[in-house]
Amino acid sequence: xxxxxxxxxxxxxxxxxxxxxxxxxxxxxxxxxxxxxxxxxxxxxxxxxxxxxxxxxxxxxxxxxxxxxxxxxxxxxxxxxxxxxxxxxxxxxxxxxxxxxxxxxxxxxxxxxxxxxxxxxxxxxxxxxxxxxxxxxxxxxxxxxxxxxxxxxxxxxxxxxxxxxxxxxxxxxxxxxxxxxxxxxxxxxxxxxxxxxxxxxxxxxxxxxxxxxxxxxxxxxxxxxxxxxxxxxxxxxxxxxxxxxxxxxxxxxxxxxxxxxxxxxxxxxxxxxxxxxxxxxxxxxxxxxxxxxxxxxxxxxxxxxxxxxxxxxxxxxxxxxxxxxxxxxxxxxxxxxxxxxxxxxxxxxxxxxxxxxxxxxxxxxxxxxxxxxxxxxxxxxxx
Amino acid sequence: xxxxxxxxxxxxxxxxxxxxxxxxxxxxxxxxxxxxxxxxxxxxxxxxxxxxxxxxxxxxxxxxxxxxxxxxxxxxxxxxxxxxxxxxxxxxxxxxxxxxxxxxxxxxxxxxxxxxxxxxxxxxx
Numbered sequence: 001x002x003x004x005x006x007x008x009x010x011x012x013x014x015x016x017x018x019x020x021x022x023x024x025x026x027x028x029x030x031x032x033x034x035x036x037x038x039x040x041x042x043x044x045x046x047x048x049x050x051x052x053x054x055x056x057x058x059x060x061x062x063x064x065x066x067x068x069x070x071x072x073x074x075x076x077x078x079x080x081x082x083x084x085x086x087x088x089x090x091x092x093x094x095x096x097x098x099x100x101x102x103x104x105x106x107x108x109x110x111x112x113x114x115x116x117x118x119x120x121x122x123x124x125x126x127x128x129x130x131x132x133x134x135x136x137x138x139x140x141x142x143x144x145x146x147x148x149x150x151x152x153x154x155x156x157x158x159x160x161x162x163x164x165x166x167x168x169x170x171x172x173x174x175x176x177x178x179x180x181x182x183x184x185x186x187x188x189x190x191x192x193x194x195x196x197x198x199x200x201x202x203x204x205x206x207x208x209x210x211x212x213x214x215x216x217x218x219x220x221x222x223x224x225x226x227x228x229x230x231x232x233x234x235x236x237x238x239x240x241x242x243x244x245x246x247x248x249x250x251x252x253x254x255x256x257x258x259x260x261x262x263x264x265x266x267x268x269x270x271x272x273x274x275x276x277x278x279x280x281x282x283x284x285x286x287x288x289x290x291x292x293x294x295x296x297x298x299x300x301x302x303x304x305x306x307x308x309x310x311x312x313x314x315x316x317x318x319x320x321x322x323x324x325x326x327x328x329x330x331x332x333x334x335x336x337x338x339x340x341x342x343x344x345x346x347x348x349x350x351x352x353x354x355x356x357x358x359x360x361x362x363x364x365x366x367x368x369x370x371x372x373x374x375x376x377x378x379x380x381x382x383x
Numbered sequence: 384x385x386x387x388x389x390x391x392x393x394x395x396x397x398x399x400x401x402x403x404x405x406x407x408x409x410x411x412x413x414x415x416x417x418x419x420x421x422x423x424x425x426x427x428x429x430x431x432x433x434x435x436x437x438x439x440x441x442x443x444x445x446x447x448x449x450x451x452x453x454x455x456x457x458x459x460x461x462x463x464x465x466x467x468x469x470x471x472x473x474x475x476x477x478x479x480x481x482x483x484x485x486x487x488x489x490x491x492x493x494x495x496x497x498x499x500x501x502x503x504x505x506x507x508x
Contacts, residue, residue, distance in 0.1 A: 129417070133496075133498060134472065135447070135457070135459070136459045136471065145461060149442070152484045152485075197445050245417075245469055246417075250443050250461075
């Protein structure tokens, strides 16, 4: 069934723009610059694009705004909004559309100017009706409550949460594209301003400008482009709630389901994965996703990330670009998990390129741990 | 008997009278929150309103840090009521730092910015 889609589509171009601060540029400007960079990477033109996959933090119909801005009339569009996971989710819908012949060149793109426009996290969504009254700081309060419950049930410590941020920074220090590259210690994280117990500012992702884009084609023509193709071996989504109050178990995310499906489709296991790119909006995310995707047992994530295990030189390379915590986080980070995974496989990652990367996992998170989407990407040798 | 108004309005009308009411599914007997027109568990369409017991436990909690001049820190939590439903709430009468997971609380109807809201206080004694 779904394994018929294994390896049937490939990423042939990636691009980004406006990392950090892009004063004077609109979110759509940054989206368009990213799209052009990805098309240049693929040796294609905007006029070649006939499938557009996009959502933004602005507007009710961002995919139409994007098509209009780019001056294209795609015959297939998908603007499904599942938060930051949307762009990993588009790998599935782009694969389906390409495979069905609904389009031949799929462009996935995103951009945001939220750092220079407002300086804080922008959300397009209204507060949920039965939560807004209590004035939770959205989305931090939701993740803080998940972290608190994980600490209560499994003895996870603030030091272990801090180690996630320290590892992300250690990767970012080697990445010239990363926004935050100063040294960061466990003490720095613990001593930073508390924003929503148990999370300090350093447990939270950056607020930056930035955009990213991905070009995909059917596998049968993937070798006809300048860069080595990166194949989509598995991709799957799962969602468990929208409002944090409806999350069944605050220590278990739907990544358990999306991961299981994506691994089954790809025909590989967590032990086969060379690099892991997770949506680390907050330090607790990395711990939850490593557990739920099967890299360690439930409750053991805190111990797993401690002492540099996921940092450069550790046993498992996680968020090799510095992640949303230290590289870039323009409102929605999901597309950058795919871009970094693809570059690691191609061998042209901007920071610490790992040796012989054949299989990479990209995981997107949307809402308040609500939507989970897992993709497994592979080099030609894995198809 | 079909309801003459939507479930959200029924819930809020209750709050306005100082009552916390919850829907129970007539099929699987589970209580549900938030109010809606079907049971998300068994998908049954027949639901009946009951007054809540108001006994609960703090399932998880956070302190939202805020500058003193803007009103200071405050609590946001998830309370699990004895009926098995969970909702966002706030524990009053103790400092935010004293709100811990597992704390037994009593839910009551208070006000936030003039709007009736389900709030909690620690169980006395």
